[in-house]
Amino acid sequence: MLSRTADNLYWLARYVERAEYLARILEVTQRLATLPIAYGGETNEWESAVATAGCTGAFSTQYSEANEETVTEFLCFSTANPSSIRNCFELARTNARAVRTALTMEMWDAINGTWLQLKRFGNGPTSREEFMRFLRWVQEASLRFDGRAYRTMLRNDAYWFSRLGLYQERADNTARILDVKFHLLLPTNERIGGPLDYFQWAAILRSVSALTAYHWVYKESVKPWLIADLLILKDEMPRSLASCYGNLVQNLDYIAQAYGRQGPAQRQARAIRTRLQNRRMEEIFQQGLHEFIGEFISSNNRLDSAITEQYLM
């Protein structure tokens, strides 16, 4: 397979996953922002949504204040923000078109259909209900694309590269949520049990659709250190860092076996996976959750460059 093709497949999956993630955090933010101020506290939820999306710098050059209007515009419809939902779908389609023959009919239909429908939403929703509908639709679009890929693609390098993009992006997203919200998860947090915390914690779980999963796994009320455990170390939780790396390692391994050679990407992914497997939550808290997440994000980025260098260029 040409490196170009692999690159397009990788980024196609990444952009679709990113669009879904943005829709998720906006939905959660919307929910938190509609709470009475007594519950919501002093924090500006919209600001933290921009931080979680990882584009505070770009946002502040264009807007002076983070509120519902500006953040919605910036994260969903702005053409100036390279990773707005609109641009994600735009770029996903461009990537898909370049490798049209490596995709199945169903996948192309899903991505092209999404792109066409996006025009219907124009430059922004007219009401809150319509905005919620839009966010639902974005998530549906990603699920549709992912499901079609899963059901129709041949299990060869094309499929594996697209999975790599997906899990790489997913690990990055989960880590970013933890990075912005880590202060809520520290065991030393004194205000435990207040309504503010409950809604904030539930919001973290909702943003990775894990609220129900949490209760299945722990059979307890929502506790911050268990949330951290679920999102970092639990293999059975599909958006946890451990699970993303399990999948990354496996797909990299398939690629290595098919090509008969392996390199830094495989080694790095295995090393990170090993670290996640051999750690316990107490140790992570002892060494500092924030440091751990920061280190994870940079090693995840290093893996991205290793994959890029080894396969995509």
Next chain:
Amino acid sequence: MRIRVVHRTSYRYDTPATGVIQMLRLTPRNHDGQYVINWRIDVSADCRLNQHEDAFGNLCHSFTAEGPLSELVVSVEGEVETRNTNAVMTGAIERFPPSLFLRETPLTTADDAIRDFAAATRAETGDDGLKLLHEMLARLHADITFDPDPTHTATTASEAFVLKRGVCQDLSHIFVAAARSVGIPARYISGHFHRDDGVTDQDAGHAWAEAFVPSLGWVGFDATNGICATDAHVRIAVGLDYLGAAPVRGTRYGGSGETLSVNVLVNQTQHQSQS
């Protein structure tokens, strides 16, 4: 290196046993130099394998099989991807500080002969831990002949040292005892070794030792082969001595005339070039 391991332990009883309880330390874990791709344990009797972790972080499985059993086979099969880390062990589970591994156990008690051997080696190489360990490794490898006949699983380090003969277990015990006697923390490792001479069928698993060097961390020393641990070593369990890291331990109710056979197949599945 991608190493495939097939490890079969079979028991045959002349008079069937009414029940068997066993504890297995047969499952490797990941560390920086080793990644387990897949691993499966099969027990020939109907039973439930309970997985747990022991104090050192080894993955253990225990089971109880109800008889009558005239035969019991525990087979393990799996693939591991290994990488040469120059014998330095990083990224493994460490539940204890290194000084815990200065403890002597009945199997690794250093008698005067071993103590003298270690002290004599130190007198020559000086206090540099790594140099000392390498010298001990070379001497033990040269002095002690590999011979599976005279020793058994309960042979202590000092007995084997007198005989100057033994298997990997005895060599590792002697190495561990000698290192501890000069104040270097050392531990016993059980695992598998991929031989590069083309022999894939082996009669037993392998064992080596790890010693703690402050500037590097834990370093693997394989006295049987006279080398440091390489990417040919698949590391399975850690312990203070053989009993703490033994692949299979257990007992049976009833029955008699037990014969045990172990068969290990270690080969490289596919040649992969590393870039």
